[in-house]
Amino acid sequence: MLGNLKGLLVTFATMIRKPVTYQYPKEHKPIEDRYMGFPVLMWDEKVEEPYCTGCMVCVRYCPTQCMTAVMKDNPLHADGKSSRRKIVDTFEINLGRCIVCGICVDVCNFDAIEMSHEHELSKYARNDNRSDLGRLLEMGWAYQQETGWRPAKEKAAEEATAEAEN
Amino acid sequence: MVDVSVESQSEGQLDTVQMLVNMGPQHPSTHGVFRMVLMVDGERIVDVEPHIGYLHRGSEKLCEGEIYAQIVTLFDRLDYISNLNNEMAFCRAVEKLMSLEVPERAEYVRVILCELNRVASHLLFFGTFGIDAGAMTPIMYAFRDREKIQSMFEAVTGARMMHNYIRIGGVKNDVPDDFRQRMTALIGELRQGIDEADRLLSFGEIFLARSKGIGVIAPERAIAYGASGPTLRASGVPMDVRKDAPYSIYDRFDFGIPIGEKGDSWDRFYVRVEEMRQSLSIIEQALRDMPEGPTITPTRLVLRPPQGEVYVRGENPRGEIGVYLVSNGADRPYRVKVRPPSFCNLMAIRELLLNTYVADAVVILGSLDIVLGEVDR
Amino acid sequence: MVERHRPGHTTPQAAVALDEKGQALERLLPDVLARFNPELGAAVDLVTATVNPSDVAEACLTLRDSPECRFDYLTCLCVVDYEEHLQVVYHLYSTTHKHMMVLKANVSPEQAVVPTVTSVWVGADWFERESHDLFGVTFDGHPNLAPLLLYEGFEGYPGRRNFEMPEYAEW
Ligand code: SF4
Ligand code: SF4
Numbered sequence: 044m045l046g047n048l049k050g051l052l053v054t055f056a057t058m059i060r061k062p063v064t065y066q067y068p069k070e071h072k073p074i075e076d077r078y079m080g081f082p083v084l085m086w087d088e089k090v091e092e093p094y095c096t097g098c099m100v101c102v103r104y105c106p107t108q109c110m111t112a113v114m115k116d117n118p119l120h121a122d123g124k125s126s127r128r129k130i131v132d133t134f135e136i137n138l139g140r141c142i143v144c145g146i147c148v149d150v151c152n153f154d155a156i157e158m159s160h161e162h163e164l165s166k167y168a169r170n171d172n173r174s175d176l177g178r179l180l181e182m183g184w185a186y187q188q189e190t191g192w193r194p195a196k197e198k199a200a201e202e203a204t205a206e207a208e209n
Numbered sequence: 210m211v212d213v214s215v216e217s218q219s220e221g222q223l224d225t226v227q228m229l230v231n232m233g234p235q236h237p238s239t240h241g242v243f244r245m246v247l248m249v250d251g252e253r254i255v256d257v258e259p260h261i262g263y264l265h266r267g268s269e270k271l272c273e274g275e276i277y278a279q280i281v282t283l284f285d286r287l288d289y290i291s292n293l294n295n296e297m298a299f300c301r302a303v304e305k306l307m308s309l310e311v312p313e314r315a316e317y318v319r320v321i322l323c324e325l326n327r328v329a330s331h332l333l334f335f336g337t338f339g340i341d342a343g344a345m346t347p348i349m350y351a352f353r354d355r356e357k358i359q360s361m362f363e364a365v366t367g368a369r370m371m372h373n374y375i376r377i378g379g380v381k382n383d384v385p386d387d388f389r390q391r392m393t394a395l396i397g398e399l400r401q402g403i404d405e406a407d408r409l410l411s412f413g414e415i416f417l418a419r420s421k422g423i424g425v426i427a428p429e430r431a432i433a434y435g436a437s438g439p440t441l442r443a444s445g446v447p448m449d450v451r452k453d454a455p456y457s458i459y460d461r462f463d464f465g466i467p468i469g470e471k472g473d474s475w476d477r478f479y480v481r482v483e484e485m486r487q488s489l490s491i492i493e494q495a496l497r498d499m500p501e502g503p504t505i506t507p508t509r510l511v512l513r514p515p516q517g518e519v520y521v522r523g524e525n526p527r528g529e530i531g532v533y534l535v536s537n538g539a540d541r542p543y544r545v546k547v548r549p550p551s552f553c554n555l556m557a558i559r560e561l562l563l564n565t566y567v568a569d570a571v572v573i574l575g576s577l578d579i580v581l582g583e584v585d586r
Numbered sequence: 587m588v589e590r591h592r593p594g595h596t597t598p599q600a601a602v603a604l605d606e607k608g609q610a611l612e613r614l615l616p617d618v619l620a621r622f623n624p625e626l627g628a629a630v631d632l633v634t635a636t637v638n639p640s641d642v643a644e645a646c647l648t649l650r651d652s653p654e655c656r657f658d659y660l661t662c663l664c665v666v667d668y669e670e671h672l673q674v675v676y677h678l679y680s681t682t683h684k685h686m687m688v689l690k691a692n693v694s695p696e697q698a699v700v701p702t703v704t705s706v707w708v709g710a711d712w713f714e715r716e717s718h719d720l721f722g723v724t725f726d727g728h729p730n731l732a733p734l735l736l737y738e739g740f741e742g743y744p745g746r747r748n749f750e751m752p753e754y755a756e757w
Contacts, residue, residue, distance in 0.1 A: 046412030517600025
């Protein structure tokens with residue numbers, strides 16, 4: 044009996060409290076900084092090309108084998124504008140199969156791929172989650188702008204110089 | 210779904226017919242895809258045949274084809290309610306095989322997150338068990354608090370469920386700068402939330418009537434079945450890997466092991482509630498002592514552990530997880546066997562259900578707190 | 587899996603380090619299991635004993651009932667396919683003495699029969715059914731060896747190394 048009354052008290056106390064629910068499609072819960080959404084490709088603003096060289100390291104280590112990449116000679120390198128000798132030609136991630144594990148980011152040597160904050164998976168067609176290079180770069184660009192992302196190597200180098208100056 | 214069998218039994222004046230009732234595989238009370246074929250005589254269960262395997266993905270076989278770093282992601286998906294505990298078990302197996310040292314700070318981070326995961330898992334159980342017993346609101350309270358834990362995980366590991374955060378040799382990256390403050394605040398909120406939920410449900414008359422004395426299992430039988438975790442402790446056996454064979458840094462903390470008296474469904478429920486409080490106290494102690502330093506021992510991406518076999522035990526929210534790892538010195542394991550805690554707990558279901566009522570079957574099954582991802586692997 | 591053999595490279599072995607309880611068991615086991623001619627060894631931190639497959643049930647009963655051992659808890663039962671033989675591995679634990687050991691039995695893949703231990707620990711039931719499913723080890727005397735994880739009528743033993751995985755095509 045006492046237990047029941049105590050339980051009722053909790054119910055009444057909750058009645059006057061503010062609800063904690065987010066009404067999802069209208070209202071989104073804020074995303075944490077570290078949130079790992081889908082992997083996206085990064086765009087090198089300075090040279091106007093993707094960071095990705097199509098080296099396929101990420102493809103090999105992806106546990107679900109959901110990505111493909113093809114490499115080509117970099118035309119900008121021939122013109123002397125870019126230091127990348129090879130560049131990505133086509134790249135595809137099947138986001139429907141990606142398990143968002145972040146292994147591809149860990150293994151990439153060129154800081155070319157990053158876990159974005161993108162997480163909505165609903166699409167109109169069955170194959171729409173197979174994202175090609177253009178779409179991945181677009182999503183990546185949005186992420187870059189949102190967070191002010193900079194490649195880890197660049198950051199590390201800057202920190203090192205800052206320390207040397209101090 | 211209902212099949213009337215021909216044999217009939219007369220009991221007093223009434224003619225009763227035994228009936229075959231199929232419960233599951235898609236039944237709200239089975240927490241996944243689990244099927245029980247119940248032979249009932251009126252409301253009384255006279256025979257049970259559990260069927261599992263609907264979620265069999267061959268995880269153990271898949272492990273044989275992946276490199277060690279990738280397998281962590283597979284372990285995430287075994288018991289998808291307590292991912293971090295699973296990851297930790299696998300990583301410990303590899304570390305033990307390779308005699309790899311884990312930095313102090315990483316151990317503390319691991320323990321904090323694993324205990325937090327235990328609280329999250331028990332909160333989920335709290336809610337669903339309430340539903341199984343017919344109380345619809347407790348899950349709202351439990352999920353409100355669980356959501357805070359999930360947000361914390363999101364801030365630390367980057368994912369809400371499949372973290373891939375505990376790596377071989379440590380953890381993926383250091384915790385965020387405001388970790389300590391946020392955790393301290395979170396513990397306070399959780400304490401309050403758990404107390405509140407506890408007051409709401411645990412001692413309610415109807416709830417007690419639904420779960421007290423239902424599904425009793427004697428300690429000897431529970432041991433013979435290989436039950437572990439809260440299921441075994443509810444029967445009064447204080448068996449906990451964290452105490453019996455302390456792994457990681459569990460020997461540094463002061464915590465109690467709640468045990469039940471009778472081994473009925475309510476005991477199994479309340480042991481978990483108490484365990485949440487103990488876990489919070491472990492987290493507090495760990496936060497207090499957490500040293501600074503590196504969080505991972507750098508290893509190569511493709512590991513080649515020495516030839517040999519190793520078995521590690523760990524305490525998951527659902528019981529004792531065991532990972533048996535056989536390596537032949539290659540970059541992929543030769544054999545990985547997981548001893549899933551719910552698998553062993555579920556084995557006792559037949560004995561628990563015999564001679565109970567159909568309505569209680571739901572409560573008893575709920576009190577075992579199974580996760581089918583782990584039972585079927 | 588194709589093993590890569592680099593010339594001049596020997597596979598390192600895992601270091602063995604028995605703790606106190608393990609050492610005590612190592613001294614104890616030859617006497618307890620004397621009847622079964624066990625082959626004792628160690629795997630990292632656990633004592634292992636290999637016995638004849640036909641003796642498994644009796645050895646388990648002895649281990650469970652002898653007062654110094656009291657292995658009343660079957661932690662894990664699994665099968666490892668070493669290609670030339672299948673190894674049935676029992677991880678035993680004692681809730682009173684809190685020690686652990688490994689019991690092993692080697693069977694040939696064609697004639698994979700081991701006596702059941704369900705009469706020793708009821709908890710072996712599903713483990714044995716699972717092993718029967720995936721590895722085709724028959725547990726002699728088991729009350730019901732129906733498929734557990736696989737569906738009825740599944741062909742082959744998917745746990746074994748020579749099982750051909752079906753091809754997977756992306757849509
Ligand atoms: S994302 Fe990185 S690892 Fe993957 S192909 Fe591009 S450069 Fe290589
Ligand atoms: S996040 Fe994981 S699954 Fe997804 S593309 Fe990267 S490696 Fe593959």
